[in-house]
Amino acid sequence: MERSPLAPPTFPAMTLPAGVTLATAASGMKYQGRDDMLLMQFCEGTTLAGIFTKSATASAAVLSSREIVAGGYIRALLVNAGNANAFTGQVGDEAVSTLTSALAAKLHVPETQIATSSTGVIGEPLDTSCLISQFEALTTASTASWEEAANAIRTTDTFAKGASATCEIAGKTVTISGIAKGSGMIAPDMATMLAFIVTDAAITPAALQKACASAGDRSFNAITVDSDTSTSDSVYLAATGQNVAVTSDADLAIFCQTLQSVMQDLAIQIVRDGEGASKLITIDVTGAVSDASAHRIGLAIGNSPLVKTAIAGEDANWGRIVMAVGKAGEPADRDKLDIAIGGHHITERGQRRPDYDEAPVAAHMTSDEIHIAVDIGLGTGTARIWTCDLTHGYITINADYRS
Amino acid sequence: MERSPLAPPTFPAMTLPAGVTLATAASGMKYQGRDDMLLMQFCEGTTLAGIFTKSATASAAVLSSREIVAGGYIRALLVNAGNANAFTGQVGDEAVSTLTSALAAKLHVPETQIATSSTGVIGEPLDTSCLISQFEALTTASTASWEEAANAIRTTDTFAKGASATCEIAGKTVTISGIAKGSGMIAPDMATMLAFIVTDAAITPAALQKACASAGDRSFNAITVDSDTSTSDSVYLAATGQNVAVTSDADLAIFCQTLQSVMQDLAIQIVRDGEGASKLITIDVTGAVSDASAHRIGLAIGNSPLVKTAIAGEDANWGRIVMAVGKAGEPADRDKLDIAIGGHHITERGQRRPDYDEAPVAAHMTSDEIHIAVDIGLGTGTARIWTCDLTHGYITINADYRS
Numbered sequence: 130m131e132r133s134p135l136a137p138p139t140f141p142a143m144t145l146p147a148g149v150t151l152a153t154a155a156s157g158m159k160y161q162g163r164d165d166m167l168l169m170q171f172c173e174g175t176t177l178a179g180i181f182t183k184s185a186t187a188s189a190a191v192l193s194s195r196e197i198v199a200g201g202y203i204r205a206l207l208v209n210a211g212n213a214n215a216f217t218g219q220v221g222d223e224a225v226s227t228l229t230s231a232l233a234a235k236l237h238v239p240e241t242q243i244a245t246s247s248t249g250v251i252g253e254p255l256d257t258s259c260l261i262s263q264f265e266a267l268t269t270a271s272t273a274s275w276e277e278a279a280n281a282i283r284t285t286d287t288f289a290k291g292a293s294a295t296c297e298i299a300g301k302t303v304t305i306s307g308i309a310k311g312s313g314m315i316a317p318d319m320a321t322m323l324a325f326i327v328t329d330a331a332i333t334p335a336a337l338q339k340a341c342a343s344a345g346d347r348s349f350n351a352i353t354v355d356s357d358t359s360t361s362d363s364v365y366l367a368a369t370g371q372n373v374a375v376t377s378d379a380d381l382a383i384f385c386q387t388l389q390s391v392m393q394d395l396a397i398q399i400v401r402d403g404e405g406a407s408k409l410i411t412i413d414v415t416g417a418v419s420d421a422s423a424h425r426i427g428l429a430i431g432n433s434p435l436v437k438t439a440i441a442g443e444d445a446n447w448g449r450i451v452m453a454v455g456k457a458g459e460p461a462d463r464d465k466l467d468i469a470i471g472g473h474h475i476t477e478r479g480q481r482r483p484d485y486d487e488a489p490v491a492a493h494m495t496s497d498e499i500h501i502a503v504d505i506g507l508g509t510g511t512a513r514i515w516t517c518d519l520t521h522g523y524i525t526i527n528a529d530y531r532s
Numbered sequence: 533m534e535r536s537p538l539a540p541p542t543f544p545a546m547t548l549p550a551g552v553t554l555a556t557a558a559s560g561m562k563y564q565g566r567d568d569m570l571l572m573q574f575c576e577g578t579t580l581a582g583i584f585t586k587s588a589t590a591s592a593a594v595l596s597s598r599e600i601v602a603g604g605y606i607r608a609l610l611v612n613a614g615n616a617n618a619f620t621g622q623v624g625d626e627a628v629s630t631l632t633s634a635l636a637a638k639l640h641v642p643e644t645q646i647a648t649s650s651t652g653v654i655g656e657p658l659d660t661s662c663l664i665s666q667f668e669a670l671t672t673a674s675t676a677s678w679e680e681a682a683n684a685i686r687t688t689d690t691f692a693k694g695a696s697a698t699c700e701i702a703g704k705t706v707t708i709s710g711i712a713k714g715s716g717m718i719a720p721d722m723a724t725m726l727a728f729i730v731t732d733a734a735i736t737p738a739a740l741q742k743a744c745a746s747a748g749d750r751s752f753n754a755i756t757v758d759s760d761t762s763t764s765d766s767v768y769l770a771a772t773g774q775n776v777a778v779t780s781d782a783d784l785a786i787f788c789q790t791l792q793s794v795m796q797d798l799a800i801q802i803v804r805d806g807e808g809a810s811k812l813i814t815i816d817v818t819g820a821v822s823d824a825s826a827h828r829i830g831l832a833i834g835n836s837p838l839v840k841t842a843i844a845g846e847d848a849n850w851g852r853i854v855m856a857v858g859k860a861g862e863p864a865d866r867d868k869l870d871i872a873i874g875g876h877h878i879t880e881r882g883q884r885r886p887d888y889d890e891a892p893v894a895a896h897m898t899s900d901e902i903h904i905a906v907d908i909g910l911g912t913g914t915a916r917i918w919t920c921d922l923t924h925g926y927i928t929i930n931a932d933y934r935s
Binding site: 182183184185186187215216217218219220221250251252254355357358359360433434435438439441442444447448449451452453454455456457458459460461462463464466476478479480481518519520521523524525527528 | 585586587588589590618619620621622623624653654655657758760761762763836837838841842844845847850851852854855856857858859860861862863864865866867869879881882883884921922923924926927928930931
């Protein structure tokens with residue numbers, strides 16, 4: 130698969146927070162000649178937060194990881210790419226137990242602090258012996274780099290995704306680093322997004338979960354490629370506690386802001402690797418009756434096949450944005466809508482502006498980053514959504530093969 | 533535009549119910565060499581029902597037609613293709629008034645019993661003089677056939693859509709005939725579906741509206757091409773009262789059943805003309821906690837780009853159906869899901885059946901009518917949804933041009 134035209138030129142420079150080690154290995158289960166397993170080990174006392182797919186058919190790893198997150202602490206996180214262990218019934222649940230108990234014995238840590246994450250084919254039983262055979266290599270290998278880790282969790286991602294940022298808390302430099310995968314496809318499977326983020330700060334499980342959920346709403350929950358929700362979507366956030374404790378509201382706010390920037394960076398990289406994507410689209414909704422309403426209007430625009438194909442065609446088709454706002458099921462008033470593309474305002478009083486000039490809008494449509502702004506004119510709710518266009522590439526990736 | 537491969541071979545034989553006349557004309561507004569206007573005139577006392585788009589940015593004709601339907605009676609219905617008069621602000625509302633008052637004067641009928649319906653470009657002011665100039669021709673022309681009427685309301689539909697059926701009520705043969713358009717596209721616009729249905733039975737406005745809404749839920753509200761909702765979607769149902777009165781619950785049930793068959797016939801024709809469609813997909817959901825829940829699960833499957841591209845690729849990718857059920861936001865239990873394609877049951881107890889044989893399913897995927905059945909296993913709610921696959925043709929129609 131060719132590297133996405135929207136990919137960043139290089140993998141970023143990233144710091145490994147103290148208290149975590151990375152190791153990768155090749156199971157040979159599905160992919161040849163590349164690592165497809167990642168083991169993250171954490172020091173004792175590392176707290177854990179997570180957000181997971183809302184799917185009613187969530188994978189076995191997701192069901193198990195929700196329980197580990199509820200416990201609040203983590204010592205090891207095992208990831209495999211190539212088999213999602215989803216819709217595998219009781220056998221799938223047992224596979225997770227087999228993996229975590231074998232890893233607990235190997236690492237001498239409690240099984241209740243070991244999470245697993247799987248991505249790949251669904252409906253195929255997971256071959257655990259194939260993974261367990263690599264536990265020796267994973268636990269004796271020298272630490273892998275973030276880039277090697279990001280590569281090991283890829284399925285058909287066209288580039289490895291990582292992001293890192295620091296903030297100053299109580300005079301100390303706190304690091305937040307993470308990797309993600311998505312939203313490539315592997316037949317006969319659906320896209321999945323996974324993210325693994327680590328900080329060296331000390332934060333209680335409850336505060337960490339709150340930060341994770343809040344930053345997640347403004348990042349991973351604000352992106353869409355094709356409106357389909359995976360059975361395996363997962364974000365893990367671990368705090369090793371090897372650096373300063375983050376306890377006050379002011380410090381938590383700083384931490385959360387930095388976490389949000391890391392999560393947004395990773396989330397936007399996922400959109401940049403959206404199947405067939407040729408343009409990154411940022412949608413700002415303002416003036417809605419609430420933030421939640423703005424979010425739903427933004428997703429209605431970002432999920433609209435007609436909006437996304439118009440952008441693929443570099444067509445300044447603002448009428449389709451009107452349509453998408455109208456179908457969102459949220460309060461809106463035709464006569465108060467203010468739609469702008471690339472900063473050029475197009476509508477007023479329920480119609481096209483009399484002085485509307487399409488030339489600058491058409492010029493903006495030819496760039497590879499498109500900005501849509503919609504002011505609903507009813508309240509103060511805001512949201513920002515990222516998506517990509519819908520191209521022949523999407524159809525080619527998802528339809529042009531036979532199983 | 534080439535005729536859809538899923539189009540029926542010919543336009544059906546159709547009866548014109550007593551009490552209605554059809555006339556078509558060419559305004560020359562957008563299309564050359566074809567009629568683009570339809571005038572339906574009804575005898576005095578004709579009752580009217582309708583269902584309209586739920587869009588918050590509904591077109592001027594829809595806003596006006598809702599009021600006419602609320603009045604319950606109709607004498608004339610004017611349709612134009614090529615300009616949707618949507619998102620045209622106050623000017624658009626005034627255009628509707630200009631048309632209905634001119635037509636009221638011409639026909640000597642109350643303006644409150646004249647409805648208009650428009651489809652085509654949005655955001656462009658409607659040139660009413662261009663339409664009014666054809667009123668003389670429309671009111672003096674000989675009656676057009678249903679096929680001519682169905683052709684006059686096309687935008688980029690690849691075939692004319694009509695359906696007709698009869699039922700016996702109190703020893704009389706009642707006719708229900710109708711035409712529809714959708715879901716072609718015209719740049720820079722969105723798809724719109726319109727349907728105009730007439731019966732010669734005598735039915736009160738209230739009973740007619742109830743029948744229309746009920747049959748609509750099982751037909752036009754059960755189809756999806758790309759999940760996008762037009763600003764102009766409208767279904768009009770007129771009863772001229774030139775035949776037997778339908779008053780008893782038993783007779784209304786017979787009428788409603790026949791009406792539903794006509795509406796389903798038209799609705800399925802719209803899906804057969806879905807942009808780029810190469811396969812008609814019927815989705816039966818059973819065992820949901822309610823009919824409404826089944827409907828939402830069916831739409832989640834029918835709107836999923838991953839399900840639709842898999843079918844375009846003739847890939848027996850049942851995992852994507854699991855995913856779509858999971859994302860519907862409705863009660864579902866992985867271990868109770870029973871998914872069948874082409875009558876072949878694939879899953880049980882949350883996983884693929886041990887004896888699953890893909891060969892007959894793969895064979896079914898090569899046909900041009902695909903059947904998906906999903907039993908949720910939780911209740912008695914059922915729904916049937918029709919959709920089409922998502923192909924390169926959809927992208928070509930909607931993206932492969934510049935404005």
